[in-house]
Amino acid sequence: MHIEQARxxxxxxxxxxxxxxxxxxxLVMKVGGKMFALIPLDSEEKTIAxxxxxxxxxxxxxxxxGITGAFHMNKLHWNSISL
Structure with missing residues (x-):
């Protein structure tokens, strides 16, 4: 999956x-004003948190x-997935 497909x-x-x-x-995705996904567009490794x-x-x-704790995020609530 590519970043554009994830978006x-x-x-x-x-x-x-x-x-x-x-x-x-x-890039931040929200529902009802609450974040559920973050996509770093400048990272060498393509991931989505x-x-x-x-x-x-x-x-x-x-x-x-391919799933790790999301960088700079609360690891209890956020995972990072390699695309």
Missing amino acids: ELCLSLPQVEECFPFDDVT LKCDPDKSDYLRMHYK
Whole structure:
């Protein structure tokens, strides 16, 4: 999956809006004003950070090598997925 495909998938969900509240290279997806995905556009490694159920975040990181704790985010609630 490429960054544009991840963006299009997020935008296909109901009531999703995109914005750049932090800088001009971090695309943020929100529903109801709350963030659920961050896509760094300037990173060499193409990733997406997704908000996760805290009861499942560790499990996903332990079972899938492409899933790690999201950089600069609360690791209990956010996972980073390699695209």
